Amino acid sequence: xxxxxxxxxxxxxxAGAAVPSVRYAGWASRDRMRDDFGAAPAISDxxxxxxxxSGLQQATPRQIAVPQDEDELVDLVANSSGRLRxxxxxxxxxxxxxxxxxxxxxxxxxxxxxxxxxxxxxWIRAGTRLRHGARLLADEGLGLTxxxxxxxxxxxxxxxxxxxxxxxxxxxxxxxxxxxxxxxxDGSLREISRDSDADLFAAAKVSLGALGIVSSYELQLVExxxxxxxxxxxxxxxxxxxxxxxxxxxxxxxFFLLPNVPLGAxxxxxxxEGEVDTDRQELDANGFLDSLxxxxxxxxxxxxxxxxxxLRLAPRGVVEQENGAYWRLLTSSRQxxxxxxxxxIPLENGMxxxxxxxxxxxxxxxxxxxxxxxxxxxxxxxxxxFNDGPRMSVAVHAAHDEKIGHFFSELEPIFRKHGGRxxxxxxxxxxxxxxxxxxxxxxxxxxIRRELDPEGRMLNAHLDHLFTGA
Numbered sequence: 001x002x003x004x005x006x007x008x009x010x011x012x013x014x015a016g017a018a019v020p021s022v023r024y025a026g027w028a029s030r031d032r033m034r035d036d037f038g039a040a041p042a043i044s045d046x047x048x049x050x051x052x053x054s055g056l057q058q059a060t061p062r063q064i065a066v067p068q069d070e071d072e073l074v075d076l077v078a079n080s081s082g083r084l085r086x087x088x089x090x091x092x093x094x095x096x097x098x099x100x101x102x103x104x105x106x107x108x109x110x111x112x113x114x115x116x117x118x119x120x121x122x123w124i125r126a127g128t129r130l131r132h133g134a135r136l137l138a139d140e141g142l143g144l145t146x147x148x149x150x151x152x153x154x155x156x157x158x159x160x161x162x163x164x165x166x167x168x169x170x171x172x173x174x175x176x177x178x179x180x181x182x183x184x185x186d187g188s189l190r191e192i193s194r195d196s197d198a199d200l201f202a203a204a205k206v207s208l209g210a211l212g213i214v215s216s217y218e219l220q221l222v223e224x225x226x227x228x229x230x231x232x233x234x235x236x237x238x239x240x241x242x243x244x245x246x247x248x249x250x251x252x253x254x255f256f257l258l259p260n261v262p263l264g265a266x267x268x269x270x271x272x273e274g275e276v277d278t279d280r281q282e283l284d285a286n287g288f289l290d291s292l293x294x295x296x297x298x299x300x301x302x303x304x305x306x307x308x309x310x311l312r313l314a315p316r317g318v319v320e321q322e323n324g325a326y327w328r329l330l331t332s333s334r335q336x337x338x339x340x341x342x343x344x345i346p347l348e349n350g351m352x353x354x355x356x357x358x359x360x361x362x363x364x365x366x367x368x369x370x371x372x373x374x375x376x377x378x379x380x381x382x383x384x385x386f387n388d389g390p391r392m393s394v395a396v397h398a399a400h401d402e403k404i405g406h407f408f409s410e411l412e413p414i415f416r417k418h419g420g421r422x423x424x425x426x427x428x429x430x431x432x433x434x435x436x437x438x439x440x441x442x443x444x445x446x447x448i449r450r451e452l453d454p455e456g457r458m459l460n461a462h463l464d465h466l467f468t469g470a
Contacts, residue, residue, distance in 0.1 A: 023302075024301055027300060027301035028297070030366070032402045032403055033401055033402060033403070034401060034403050034404065035403075037055075037400075037401045046059070046060035046061045046062045046063075046100055047060075047062060047063065048060065048061050048062070048063060048064045048103075050097070050098070050103055051090070052090040052092060052097065053089065053090045053337065054093060054337045054338060054400040055337065056339050056400070057090075057093070057094075057095050057096075057097060057098055058098065059097065059098035059099060059100070059103065060100070061098075061099055061101060061102060062082070062100065062101050062102060063101075063102050063103075064105055065080070065102055065104050065105065066105045066107065066108055067104065067106075067108065068108050069109065070181070070183075073104070073109065073213060073215055074183050074189050076102075076104065077184075077185065077186075077187045077212075077213060081101075082101030082102060082457075083100075083101040083102070083456070083458070083460060084099070084101065084104055084185075084213070084458060085097050085098070085099045085101075085102070085103050085104065085209065085458070085460050086103075086104045086106055086209045086213045087103050087104065087105055087106070087157075088106060088127065088156050088157030088158075089129065089152045089153050089154050089157060091150060091152070091425070092157065092161060092425035092426070093340055093341075093425060093426050093427050094424070094425055094426065094427060094428070094462060095461060095462030096208060096209065096424075096425065096460075096462060096463070098460055098461070098462070099460045104213055106154060106156055106213070107127050107154075108127065109125040109126050109127040109128075110125050110127045110128040110129070110132070111124070111125055111128060111136065112125075112133070112137070115137070115140045115142060117142070120142060120221045120222060121178065121218060121219065121221065122137060122140070122142060122218070122221060123216055123218050123219075124137075124155060124216060124219060125155075125215065125216045126154065126155055126156035126213075126216055126217060127154050127155075127156060128155050129151070129152050129153065129154055130147060130150075130151055130152070130153050130154070130155065130158060130331065131152065131327060133155060134147065134326075134327035134331075135327060137221065137224070138224045141224055142221040142222070142224055143221060143222050143223065143224035143225055143326060143327070144173065144176060144219070144221060144326075144327075145170055145171075145176070145221075145222055146165040146166075146167055146170040146173060146330070147165050147173065147326070147327060147331050148163045148164060148165050148173065148330075148331070149165065149330065149332060150332070150333075150334055151332060151333055155217060156209075156214050156217075157425070158173055158174070159173065159177060159205060159206065159214075159217065160174075160206060160207050160208055160209050160214075161206070161208065161423065161424040161425035162174060162206045162381070162384050162385055162423070162424055163423075163425065164374070164376045165252065165330060165374070165376075166252050166253060166254040166374030166375055166376070167251055167252045167253070167375060167377070168247045168248055168253075168375045168377065169377050170251075170252070170376070170377055171376065171377045171378070171379045172376055172384060174205045174206055174379070174381055174384065175205075175381070176217075176219040176220055176221065177205050177218070177219060177220075178193060178218050178219065178220050179192060179196075179201075179217070179218040180192050180204060180214050180216065180217045180218065181214065181216045182204060182213065182214045182215070183212050183213045183214075183215060184211070184212040184452050185212055185452060185453040185455070185457045185458055186452075189215075190212075193218075199444070199448065202380060202382045202441070203381075203382050203441075203444070203448045203449075205381040205384070206381040206382070206384050206424070207383070208424055208463065208466070209458060210449050210453070210458050210459065210463055211448065211449055211452050211453070211458065212452060212453075212458065224325070225271060225326050226273065226323060226324060226326065227252070227269045227270065227272050227323070227324070227325075227326045227329050228270050228272040228321075228322070228323045229268070229269050229320065229321065229322045229323070229329045230267075230320065230321050231265055231266070231267050231268075231318070231319050231320035231321075232266050232268070232317060232318050232319070233263055233264070233314060233315060233316055233317065233319050234263065234264065234265075234266070234317070235262060235264075236258075236262055236263060236358075239255055239264040239265075239266055240264075240351070240354070240355070243255055243266075243351070243373070244351060246266065246268070247375045250268050250269065250270055251269055251270050252267075252268070252269035252270075252330065253266065253267070253268055253375070254266070254373060254374045254375075255373050256370040256371065256372050256373075257354075257371050258310075258368075258370050259358075259361035259362055259364070259367040259368055259369070259370075259371070260296070260303065260306055260307070260361070260362055260367060260368065261292075261295075261307055261310040261314075262307060262310075262311070263310070263311075263314055263316075265319075265370075269326075269329060269330065272323045274323060275323070276323050276324045276325065277322050277324055285332070285334075286335045289336050289369070289370075291313065292310075292368040292369070293368055293399065295309055296365070296366070296367075296368040300365045300368075301365070336399070337399070337400035338369060338397045338398060338399055339397065339398050339399075339404050339407075339427060340395055340396070340397045340398075340426045340427065341395070341396050341404075341407040341411060341412065341415075341422075341423075341426055341427040341428065342372075342393055342394065342395035342422070342423040342426040343393070343394055343415035343416075343420030343423070343428075344385040344386065344391040344392070344393045344394075344420060344421045344422075344423065345392045345393075345415065345418050345419060345420045346391060346392075346418070346419045347389070347390055347391065349418035349419055350373075350391070350394070350418075352418060353392070353414060353415060353418040353420070354371075354392070354394055356414045357394060357396065357411060357414055358371065360410055360411065360414065361396070364406070366402075369396075369398055369399065370397070371394065371395060371396050372393075372395040372397075373392065373393070373394055374392070374393045375390065375392055375393070376390065376391055376393055378390050382442075382444060382445045383424070383439060383441075383442070383445055385421040385422070385423065385424075387441075391421070393423070396411055404427065407427055408427075408429050412428065412429060421438050421439075430466075431466065431469060432466060432467060432468065433469065446467055449467060456468075
């Protein structure tokens with residue numbers, strides 16, 4: 001979709017006649033900026049400064065340690081004082097990382113350790129970025145069954161937060177893990193598998209970094225593969241009417257609804273065995289988001305004008321079609337920063353929640369960022385949002401500099417009403433009691449956490465709220 005900010009403005013002018021200056025001036029002067037945007041982090045005695053990708057989470061830790069290998073990681077945990085929080089790429093929107101003590105950057109613990117083509121297994125270091133790891137595995141003829149849509153997340157961060165892609169019969173990516181090497185809070189190095197300690201393994205696959213720091217994972221893989229990809233733009237109601245069937249029909253299916261305009265987009269991936277495309281012409285998703293924001297800013301005061309301007313701009317039907325390696329098509333980079341809330345809804349309530357959220361966003365002219373809807377299959381990790389059955393994942397976004405209060409006041413009640421569980425790395429307000437009611441093994445996880453970490457070295461303010469109720 002070759003839609004630019006300039007084209008959006010031209011379309012907005014062409015769609016309407018004279019612009020009522022008073023109404024436009026009032027609209028243009030609306031304050032949408034977060035009150036805390038650009039604010040310095042809370043003062044502490046730390047010498048370093050850290051922020052997550054979107055800038056929402058910030059910290060001034062005493063040190064940011066960067067162990068060069070597993071031995072240095074063991075030494076760091078065994079001999080440091082205070083609290084420790086691991087960090088991957090900083091793509092979590094919740095406060096999983098901030099601490100005044102030590103942030104442990106796993107970026108140097110990257111790359112493949114070893115592979116076994118016969119068993120289709122491989123050991124990979126925890127700080128490896130997903131796209132890098134997938135490429136390394138592909139060179140060995142191996143692949144992951146699925147990937148999420150942001151390519152720079154680390155394996156450790158993705159597994160620890162139950163990060164997922166989409167597919168009615170595809171599990172979240174932590175389900176690849178068959179064993180791991182973890183440094184526990186007392187500095188011990190343990191290799192954990194289902195056979196060696198079934199309960200600890202079920203707890204550690206999705207752990208929020210609360211049990212220790214993982215140095216490497218052994219993964220169960222498949223032969224590497226290619227996919228065909230199609231992106232289709234159509235009327236919102238037509239998309240919604242057929243979405244559940246398409247989730248069941250296609251290997252990977254997801255869709256996006258665009259607030260305050262009457263079109264949506266679906267992205268479809270299926271297995272492909274023919275010749276692959278060598279010159280990828282990727283959609284300019286960043287330019288598209290810029291155009292949606294420009295339409296909101298300049299035509300949002302008149303809903304009819306905004307809709308007509310977008311209809312002048314947007315193509316219909318198949319707007320992207322490509323065949324290629326799975327890791328190239330399932331993931332992408334994100335230049336435009338945002339904040340996000342995502343809840344995983346039981347299938348029987350999924351489309352009801354989607355329609356309610358869409359209606360709420362369509363009733364708020366300030367909203368323009370697409371909402372994303374995916375499906376994930378069941379797995380058995382104790383803190384996996386999908387451990388009680390398949391779920392529909394519904395994500396809402398806001399530009400990183402704009403207000404997010406409506407996430408909590410208006411959208412989260414809808415998600416919770418429909419039995420949703422929050423994504424661990426995305427914004428939510430739930431605490432210990434809420435989570436214990438949602439997860440049958442939550443108290444069991446907490447018991448293992450206290451056994452491994454009686455002094456709470458792996459906690460911070462956010463995890464205190466989740467696990468101790470503080």
